[in-house]
Amino acid sequence: MKSWKSICLPWAEGGFGVKELLSWNRALLLRWVWMLDQDADSVWQRWHKYYVLQHESIWDIASQERYSVSLKGILSVRDACIQLAGGTQAAKAIIQGCIQNNQFSVSTAYAFFRTKAPISRGMAAIHSSSVVPAHQIVAALAIQNCLATVDKLQAKGLYLINRCTLCKEAAEDHQHLFFQCKYSKDVWQRILLWMGINRSGHPYWKELHWIRTRKHSKAWRKHWFLCGLAATVYMLWAERNARIFRGQERTVTRLVGYFKTDNETKGANPAATKQAAATTALRLLPSSEVFESPLSLTSGYQSSVDETKEQRDAIPIM
Ligand SMILES: [Zn+2]
Structure with missing residues (x-):
């Protein structure tokens, strides 16, 4: 007698604390948006920045047919973040809020994407x-x-x-x-x-x-x-x-x-x-x-x- 959506809320909001997989996946992909916005460090970052993005900012490029499924997913989450936050600058601020000790907190990003309900x-x-x-x-x-x-x-x-x-x-x-x-x-x-x-x-x-x-x-x-x-x-x-x-x-x-x-x-x-x-x-x-x-x-x-x-x-x- 309880909807799956309400079961996925935290206990304090009337759910059973089950993770919303779609929101969790978005939070994980948002970490990749953050990584592609940083100075190149890993081979994965370097390859994407120089050969795929071709030195353009992750915030400026549009999704293209030639992009891989994973990159299309990353760009889709970037767009969702911009839409939910109400603008590119606000989305960047959201990502900045997810940084703790120079590391990206997926839990904080999940809290941004997940469905919310009043505290019970x-x-x-x-x-x-x-x-x-x-x-x-x-x-x-x-x-x-x-x-x-x-x-x-x-x-x-x-x-x-x-x-x-x-x-x-x-x-x-x-x-x-x-x-x-x-x-x-x-x-x-x-x-x-x-x-x-x-x-x-x-x-x-x-x-x-x-x-x-x-x-x-x-x-x-x-x-x-x-x-x-x-x-x-x-x-x-x-x-x-x-x-x-x-x-x-x-x-x-x-x-x-x-x-x-x-x-x-x-x-x-x-x-x-x-x-x-x-x-x-x-x-x-x-x-x-x-x-x-x-x-x-x-x-x-x-x-x-x-x-x-x-x-x-x-x-x-x-
Ligand atoms: Zn009775």
Whole structure:
């Protein structure tokens, strides 16, 4: 439900940071424009300047039929640069801006050519090395309202009965599935409690804003909360899919127990720093185990809260 063009944007602009190959190729070719504008140094430069360009400036010649494919490409990128910059002098200034330590920065040139979009604070926040990549992608799609929920499939013309598979009481859309659903609310509350936060889950933007603006919170705690947010969204989506496509259901206690079990068995390393212990607990959640891991948690809600306190002491993260 996300266009390839938007996937190619940087994370902070709502994409997944995939390179636009056309723009990247243009950036590489712009480096050749720069090289042909420099004093001849390499054999390639000398040959082009003396035999192909015949001492004319790369900025002055027009493309000719006799030119090689590569030179035609270089001239085409030169023209694109002039057009985007708004003139030859502006294009030269763009190239000058790409020079760092007397070397041409292809990344800077790529930033000039690539498609741009407004900054998305939520997406910028969720893009953290602490967050498991699979969780990061599902959370990003959820933040952008791009997951294929039933209401979206209906809007595309599919005939489906819209009933939330988690609570079986209301219609499914992003807002309901992740924050308004009885099941999801219960999951949020228990996970937040386990993380030492005595509050209910709110929409993503509120949660991300809350994490970002916790003035007295240390960096590792912000990463920890971010991991929790992304992992919870991921697990709710995985649970919804497991019910629809595999006919498998897990109770809230069982789902929340996944966090705890994993932390107990893998993440609680006394020698690790607080941040490492906290982030390891969630980084070690392989996506396949969301469905496959045999969980043996049988405790109820109250006992889960007691376990939470013990685990917080054991890590310790607070
Ligand atoms: Zn529901």
